[in-house]
Amino acid sequence: MSKLSGRYRLPYTRAIIGENGLLIKDQFTSGPSTNSSALMGGRTSGDAGEFESGDGDASSSFQSSVFETASLISCVTCLSDTESRDENEALLLPSNTVIPYAKILDVTNLDVDDNESPFPNHTALLEVTFAKPRRNHLVPKTIKLSVDTSVFPNMGTDVAEEILNRSYKNTKRNKSILVIINPHGGKGKANKLFLSKAKPLLQASGCKVLVKETTYHLHAVDIAKNLDIDEFDIIACASGDGIPHEVMNGLFLRSDRAKAFQKLAITQLPCGSGNAMSISCHGTSNPSYAALALLKSVESRIDVMCCTQPSYKNQPRLSFLSQTYGIIAESDINTEFIRFLGPARFELGVTMNVLQRKKYPCDIYVKYAAKSKNEVKDHYLQHKDRLNNIRDDLEANSTFTIDVPNLDEGSKLEDINITDDSFKLRWPFEDDVPSDWEKIDSELTHSTGIFYTGKMPYIAPDTKFFPAALPDDGTMDFVLTDARTPLTRIAPILMSLNRGSHVLQPEVEHSKIHAFRLVPYVKNSVISVDGESFPYETLQVEVLPKLVKTLLKNGSYVETDFESM
Ligand SMILES: Nc1ncnc2c1ncn2[C@@H]1O[C@H](COP(=O)(O)OP(=O)(O)OP(=O)(O)O)[C@@H](O)[C@H]1O
Known part of the structure; x- marks a missing residue:
């Protein structure tokens, strides 16, 4: 806590505590002018920057705000890139700006001497640091606020703590x-x-x-x-x-x-x-x-995939993103020499391989969770419902209450217990392919164009390759294409990657699977796992449910709108 000098030279912006954040209020004025001193919360007369009890009715001004609540509806400026600064470089925000709790980084109570304070009772002086948009980024900014707390009589004395709990x-x-x-x-x-x-x-x-x-x-x-x-x-x-x-x-x-x-x-x-x-x-x-x-974000658990290949069969490896063979793998790994092109190198590689209609023969065995496109949709909707309930619980907990629970101990989401059994594979690599797995028709797999399995929806900013991927449904998404597909059909499929609707096309196989075994036959090619080159040999992968803790907004991946496709 920092002690004020008693002269109250610091510029304060007036604010109230609202449902979604701190709402910046009209600042004191003594007359028509709203110069920087007025914005500072000081009076325009007298010694600039120093509070006086002048003609402006500070207390009634505070009283009038007592019944107001900050709402995003009333927010005309929600932390836009407009800000003004006084001579002392203090951050000033226009009235009706909301500093959302979601952007508040830190809050400190400023200790004031009650005998000297020019502020009305029920005023907390705070230093609030928040993430403010500047050009295309967020930067931390600190503002000094005088916050009216009279609307919340149960608030307690530690106003900073209460705001931090909401934040x-x-x-x-x-x-x-x-x-x-x-x-x-x-x-x-x-x-x-x-x-x-x-x-x-x-x-x-x-x-x-x-x-x-x-x-x-x-x-x-x-x-x-x-x-x-x-x-x-x-x-x-x-x-x-x-x-x-x-x-x-x-x-x-x-x-x-x-x-x-x-x-x-x-x-x-x-x-x-x-x-x-x-x-x-x-x-x-x-x-x-x-x-x-x-x-x-909320601490959440996501599935990962466990990969086994002959060259490291005693020490399997984890993969959180994807495994790929065929056009995508070659475009990712074999275009390293044109790295200077940035992400465009990948697109160029895909285009070249598609135009050549290169085939990547293989055998593929899978343990299906949802085989047809309709089954995939049903599976998705069922698990999405569960995630939506979690999101609703989190949002309900985020609604404004006086007695905000202190979640300093961590997320409210129930965590699972990770034990040594959590790492055990259900289908060991040494065993034969289990009888309840299916071999995909060789007529198709011997002409494979793209083999791609993944756990996360986006593989690049505008590429929703796995729009039905969910964080913890115990499955991975499986996509397979036939290299013989006419170019007239492949072009629209590739063009719809940004929307994710390629998986709906009849030429694209799309399923949810628990595990697979891939046996590649091309003499020299690549297998890419999470974008890294893996040994080019038989690959078996299965899902290890909820093994990895990560941070997800509302406990789910970014929305893909798969249900409305
Ligand atoms: N100091 C280093 N020297 C050489 N390689 C490194 C070094 N640090 C990390 N790496 C390797 O760089 C690779 C790529 O890392 P990362 O995914 O962070 O970068 P990237 O920019 O996305 O690159 P890429 O396009 O290869 O995916 C990893 O295989 C990692 O082991």
């Missing part, structure tokens, strides 16, 4: 975060992106942030394998999708892996060239917005 509902405050940066990620921009866009918000929120840079390929595996799990709540990967993949696998290699997966949440601050995790979980590939999502 961090369903999530933990003051998180301890290990940030792993791949300095080579995002064509070498990851470090700068993290430091300039994400770190300021994390620090402004009072989180403890420890940064580690990777210095070699697979370094993040070693970091995760050796870190002190008691020291952190979250591992935030300031990278592409490669580092979260490595972190999960590093934790997977630990002898205390059950404890590690129970305790640590893994998330992404999108600083790489492929940021599917952040796009699917936080709904953004912007590191500053993702940092805010990290601070405010």
Whole structure:
């Protein structure tokens, strides 16, 4: 708590506590002028910046606001990029701006001497730090507010604490975060992106942030394998999708892996060239917005997929995103030499392979959860209902009450117990293909164009490749295309990837599966797992339900609108 000098020189903006945030009110004026001193909450007469009891009726002004509540409907300016500054560089916001709780990072009570205070009773003086849009990013800004609390007689004396409770509902405050940066990620921009866009918000929120840079390929595996799990709540990967993949696998290699997966949440601050995790979980590939999502999202459990291949059959590997063979795999891995093109290299690779109508023969065996398109839709709707109920519970908890529960201990969502059994495979690789799996017709698989399985809906900002993917339904989405499909049909399919409606096309096989075995036959090709090159050999994958803790807005992936397709 900082003690005021007693001279009240600091500029205060008047606000009230509302349902969705702090509502900036009209500032005191003494006459028609609304110059910067008036906006400061001071009077325009006398010693500028110093409070006096003048003709402006401060107390009645406060009284009139007692019955007002901040509502987003009345918000004419909701933290837009317009701000004014007084000579002392204090942040000023126009009246009727709402600072939403969802954007509040930190609040401090400012200690005042009651005898000297020019403010009416029931006024709390606060320093509020929040995430403010500036150009395409969010930046932390601090404002000094005089907040009328008389409307909430039960509020208690610690107003800052009450606002913080509203600002961090369903999530933990003051998180301890290990940030792993791949300095080579995002064509070498990851470090700068993290430091300039994400770190300021994390620090402004009072989180403890420890940064580690990777210095070699697979370094993040070693970091995760050796870190002190008691020291952190979250591992935030300031990278592409490669580092979260490595972190999960590093934790997977630990002898205390059950404890590690129970305790640590893994998330992404999108600083790489492929940021599917952040796009699917936080709904953004912007590191500053993702940092805010990290601070405010709900701890949730997601399924991951466990991969086994002959060359590492005693130590399976985890995959959180996708496995692919055929056109997509070759476009991802074999276009490394044109990295300078950025994400366009992938699209170029796909186009070249499609035009060549290259076939990728293989055998595929699957354990179906929902085979036909209708079954997929039913499965999706059933699980979506469950997720919608969770979201509604979270939102109900977010509605305004005087007695806001303190969720500092973490999410209200029930967590599951991770034990050594959570890692046990149902279908060991050494066994024969189980009798309840189905072999996909060789007539199709011997002409495979795209084989793609995934757990997250977005693989790139405008590519909803798996629009029916759900975080914890115990299945992965399976997409298969025939390389013989006429170009006249393939073109519209590729064009509809942004909407996700490609999976509805009759030429695209789309199912929900629990597991698969892929036996590739092309002499030289690639298998890509989470965007990384894996051994080119038989691959068996099964879902490990709810193994990984991550951070999701409202406990679900970003909306894909699959139900209305
Ligand atoms: N210091 C390093 N030197 C070399 N390789 C590294 C280093 N740090 C991380 N890597 C490797 O970089 C790869 C890609 O990481 P990441 O996904 O974060 O970046 P990206 O920008 O999305 O790159 P990509 O386009 O390859 O996916 C991973 O395989 C990782 O092991």
